[in-house]
Amino acid sequence: MKKKIGLLLAMLAALVMMVGVFGNPTSAQAADSSLAKIQKKGVLVMGTSPDYPPYEFQATVKGKSAVVGMDVKIGEKVAKDLGVKLKIKSMSFDSLLVALQTGKVDMIISGMNPTPARRKNVDFTHTYYKGGYEIVINKTDKGKYKNKDSFGGGTLGAQTGTTQYNAAKKQTKNTKVKGMTSQSDLILALQSHKLDGVAMEKPSAEAYVSNNKQLAAIPSNFSMSSSATSSAIAFRKGSTSLVNKVNQTVDQIKKENLVKKDYLPAAGKYLKTNTVNTSMGHYWKAFLTGIEYTLIITVCSVFFGFIIGVLLALARLGKGNFLKSLLRWIATAYVEFIRGTPMMVQVMFVYFGLGLFVNLPALTSGIIAISLNSGAYVAEYIRGGINSVDIGQTEAARSLGMSNGETMRFVVLPQALKNIWPSLGNEFITLIKDSSIVSIIGVTELIYQSNIVRSDTYRGVAPIVVIMVLYFILTFTASRILNYFERKMQHA
Incomplete structure (x- = not known):
């Protein structure tokens, strides 16, 4: 079912691109106006999938549910430097690229890796964070699984549309790879023994393990390129002036090491707050x-x-x-x-x-x-x-x-x-x-x-x-x- 959804979204994205190419012949000339349009509008719409702590996730802030995380901090920094307000729009990860291409969002900050395949469809900024991959397992299976090569005959899960999902498909043998649109669904499937492990980025794996004593994390040993383990901000194709401007913010974030110094610690506080009272009431x-x-x-x-x-x-x-x-x-x-x-x-x-x-x-x-x-x-x-x-x-x-x-x-x-x-x-x-x-x-x-x-x-x-x-x-x-x-x- 998830494969069918992904195929439908890919077909829809292709249709969007065709309409953009044939229905808007002036798009190339209008590329330099992307920054001016955002500043004139006064609002920057950020698309994200808030089920990926510590990148982006939901937390209760002053009695209300809000999207928080290090990616949200980056989005706020970008909007502030552009002189506009930030608006966050949540949706499933595999819908984000289509939303960007159809104008539903102005940018994507969702732990997205700037792979060559994605660069064909959208423009990326410089990378703002480089991590790695781990596999989350049930703690009782810690002696059974050591890395991706240990899951022969088992089932490995990953979020559809992500680089770790593609890596799991290509770099594992005799292993069934199952994709789901939500990280929380994957963890639920893991704990109910529908999956033997869940591949995800290292910060997210550590977030789940630190907040759930029944889980453990092991090295993935995936062979990945630098672009597949880095995160960048995505903009609509042709947004040259906007990307160049945001690159200045990204470079400042990296120079001052704001992600590790400020953004990740702030996300960690929200993660701890979430687990103070987990009753349904x-x-x-x-x-x-x-x-x-x-x-x-x-x-x-x-x-x-x-x-x-x-x-x-x-x-x-x-x-x-x-x-x-x-x-x-x-x-x-x-x-x-x-x-x-x-x-x-x-x-x-x-x-x-x-x-x-x-x-x-x-x-x-x-x-x-x-x-x-x-x-x-x-x-x-x-x-x-x-x-x-x-x-x-x-x-x-x-x-x-x-x-x-x-x-x-x-x-x-x-x-x-x-x-x-x-x-x-x-x-x-x-x-x-x-x-x-x-x-x-x-x-x-x-x-x-x-x-x-x-x-x-x-x-x-x-x-x-x-x-x-x-x-x-x-x-x-x-x-x-x-x-x-x-x-x-x-x-x-």
């Missing part, structure tokens, strides 16, 4: 925020999805002149296409693809994508409900002098709605759960919030149990409400 605000966004997405998607579904169903039932036939063909094609593609791809397309033309917020993009998806399914429910109404009802209404529109509105649709209410209720329940998909673009619903708690506390199972219970409460409550209205309609 301590994070009730995070879960409450997740419920709020889950309900917003669900209610809005149900409302707009129902409207779209009614229009599509009526279009598919239309017969007669050329216009009605055309609308029927369009509606049929839409329904088949939406039902034939994964919702996850649709969410990414709305957020990243349409982002080339309209800069939609993540929440808005998620609502649009889920509404469009729901509309296709609702259309089929309504079409089936309309066809289930006896033709005699229509004939009786027309004999009383009612027009086609009045017949549909006052006679057919009310009866159809009564027939399809259980199906519509099921769609509503499904949307509550499907709203979790929008977490991949950074919408702070329940799944996203659970990942924050897992990153904060280094506890893998407890947050999952909490959101399972919360999802059940939401769906059970919604089911009881829908059943109440169903009984009311049956007695009407």
Whole structure:
């Protein structure tokens, strides 16, 4: 599944590049304006994947969850030197490059290695940090594993889209390599013995081990180039003036050794703060925020999805002149296409693809994508409900002098709605759960919030149990409400 997602993101990135090349012939001439545009806008949007301590991770700061870490400190320094404000946008690591190319973020600071393959698509600054790789294992296996060559017949995990993932694929023998989008997911899989080890950068490995007594770290012995073990800031291709300006900041950071002297120690303090109180009750605000966004997405998607579904169903039932036939063909094609593609791809397309033309917020993009998806399914429910109404009802209404529109509105649709209410209720329940998909673009619903708690506390199972219970409460409550209205309609 992760490989498919990575392939889809790669294809989307290629499409973005093609549009940029053929749709914007003046991009080369506009390269020197990249710095001026940021300074004029007054805001620098930093893309990051906050599940990679001590580079970037979530912590509770003054009662609120915030993204912290040494990369955030670097981002703040860059923004200050540019004379602009820093805005942090969180998303999965393998979505960052696409977000940069589509203009969702202005730069990426996420422990990203400036490999030759990545340099073809984005511009990098000078490297600001050079580390290495280690493999995190369960402490009970410390005598069993010594390095990457010890995992023959076992399973080694790594974050998809990273250089350590590629190294694990190429430099291990008889070892199954499994990729996941989140470091916290990898650690959970390790502790539940789904993985035998997790390859990650040395500072991150040390952060997890120092905060979890059940884990240990061993040398990886990966053979890596200098670029694959260094971190740099990524900017959109052609941002020459912006990169040159930021290089001055990076060079100052290295000259004054700010990463080791200030930024890493500051990150370490937040790591210790996270483990002071790791009870789930301590994070009730995070879960409450997740419920709020889950309900917003669900209610809005149900409302707009129902409207779209009614229009599509009526279009598919239309017969007669050329216009009605055309609308029927369009509606049929839409329904088949939406039902034939994964919702996850649709969410990414709305957020990243349409982002080339309209800069939609993540929440808005998620609502649009889920509404469009729901509309296709609702259309089929309504079409089936309309066809289930006896033709005699229509004939009786027309004999009383009612027009086609009045017949549909006052006679057919009310009866159809009564027939399809259980199906519509099921769609509503499904949307509550499907709203979790929008977490991949950074919408702070329940799944996203659970990942924050897992990153904060280094506890893998407890947050999952909490959101399972919360999802059940939401769906059970919604089911009881829908059943109440169903009984009311049956007695009407």
